[in-house]
Amino acid sequence: MSGGTFVGMPAFPEAAHEAVSNKTLRANLRHATHTIRGKRAKAVAEMSDWAQLREAGKRIKDHTLRHLDRYLVQLEESVTAAGGVVHWAADADEANQIVIDLVRMTGESEVVKVKSMATQEIGLNEALEAEGIAAYETDLAELIVQLGKDRPSHILVPAIHRNRGEIRDIFTREMSEWGRPAPEGLTDTPAELAEAARLHLREKFLRAKVGVSGANFMVAETGTLVVVESEGNGRMCLTLPETLISVVGIEKIVPTWQDLEVFLQTLPRSSTAERMNPYTSTWTGTTDGDGPQTFHLVLIDNGRTDTLADEVGRQALRCIRCSACLNVCPVYERAGGHAYGSVYPGPIGAILSPQLRGTASEIDASLPYASSLCGACYEVCPVAIDIPEVLVHLRERVVQGGPATREGNKVVLKPAKGHAAERAAMRAARWAFGHPGALRTGQRLASRTRRFHPRTLPGPGRAWSGTRDLPAVPAEPFRDWWQRTHGGKDTTK
């Protein structure tokens, strides 16, 4: 799979170990995750019906997934009726080829891109480049990452691992290679850096004939696509070019227009901790005289149907990519996004990547161990994905093998053997349990997920945990008991 795996990436424990010893990275991450975490809690507390919204979001997505074939066909019909063209791609290579052909048909050799996890997942930029097509990332953080010849380390703030001095240096050194150079005497104040990016990118927006985007949601009933963003680079890419190509995973469907009322309340608050993100764009096919007059939607599978085939793991497809789970994860906070070796870092990455890609590689086999099972990720998730449950399930899969689906075919996986998996599991487990506080963070949920806490670690970890006590999880934490016995309203499902 092109671009999906970070080539040469060490498995999680090694990569995490390296990241943990990088002081700057840790300080940046800690600052960032704690800041967003605190703000998010406040933004969520404003909504007295948060539990109901969360449950509705979960139900909408589950319903969609259980009728996904029907909704995909309906979406295709409504997008086509609105003037768009729908393409289907079974894997990354096919998706990339479709986009390459579409760009070629326009006669252009450059495209502007709005940040999209799906296109990162399939390695679209690299595939375009190999065909002589320049793909410009236009999100400020993505620009920093692209100019720095780097990888994103967070879903929402991809350049979170870079500080302002580093960004100034990257801009000064690299901008002239790609277009308008950085202004003389650029300082490291965020306002000046943002201004440099504005000027550099505006030149590209104004001349761009082709835009490439992802989408946060697609509405089956109406054929509407939705992009949620802050900077306006999304609006630029969606509005100014003549041709728009949107590359979207098949799980991003919601059935009806009304469903968006749920997610446009839960997504911004979970994500950037804002009541609403600065810009949301919705479009339905093409509109005469306003925006691109040619619209292509590329629907990608790339492991999603295999994920759907897993009864426990399919809930990962509910994910709306808010990144809240990253910001509360004690493992992510210390290890950083790069350690996960995929475009999906943090707790969601730990369950999504091994399902999308299978657990054949060492990094994918180690990902289900990249967690302390503290449950904090489940607690914040706006669509209530039980990440700890899926993690335990995937650990079993890695250790014991068993039935799975790969590229639509039922297969029986062999237990991961050899030292690699064992070492991965051992080191990850020791590391997570060895960090005091890691388990405490989500203790409330920890006891809810108690049945997933092994007395001893499964498989390769057993020998190790056999001689050590894993921290015990109380049957009912104090706060739960207090709420239960003092009439506190329990809002957690």
Next chain:
Amino acid sequence: MNSRDLILGRVRRALADVPRDDTPYDQAVDRDYLREHGNLGVEETVELLAENLADYRAIVHRCTDAELPAQLAGMLAAHGSTSVVVPPGLPPAWLSAADITRVEDRAESTVYDLDEVDSVVTACALAIAETGTIVLDGGPDQGRRRITLVPDHHICVVRVPDQVVSSVPQAFELLDPARVLTWISGPSATSDIELDRVEGVHGPRTLEVVLVSGDGRA
């Protein structure tokens, strides 16, 4: 087999374990969340809109219908603007007091033309109080999406209380998905550099919202 059939076939096989469920969709999901938060009166809702707009760093002004032309003229002058984009259906009276070059957004005008313009004045489809959001739907008094994107200064006029709803669910009831919609909550912003908020990377760096109330003469 083409990829469409391949993917749909995989989906169906993947769901083989799922029991058939023909519950109509409107019964499949409980919508017991709130249609609005709190029980605000009309004036309080407008007040909340103003507060939330300001909280996300839009500059908020209030005036009456009769005062609007002078208000807009004053704002454009204060911003130092010498030119303004005008959507085709903007009420002519709104800019009647402004001594400024008017640029109409024509089909043939290019984005480079737009890039030269200082400001844009539009109406809106509606505004959402709880989130401090204005929504544009491309109506004649709002124009194409690009005119509120390329110029660096956007002035948006909201009729209060007629165009104000409380909440996101109420907004979805009124908006038409067939139109292109732009939801705007404050000016363009980024927190990509060490989480420091900076206004304006690509969209307008200054968003001014005028809440206009009828003065009985309009």
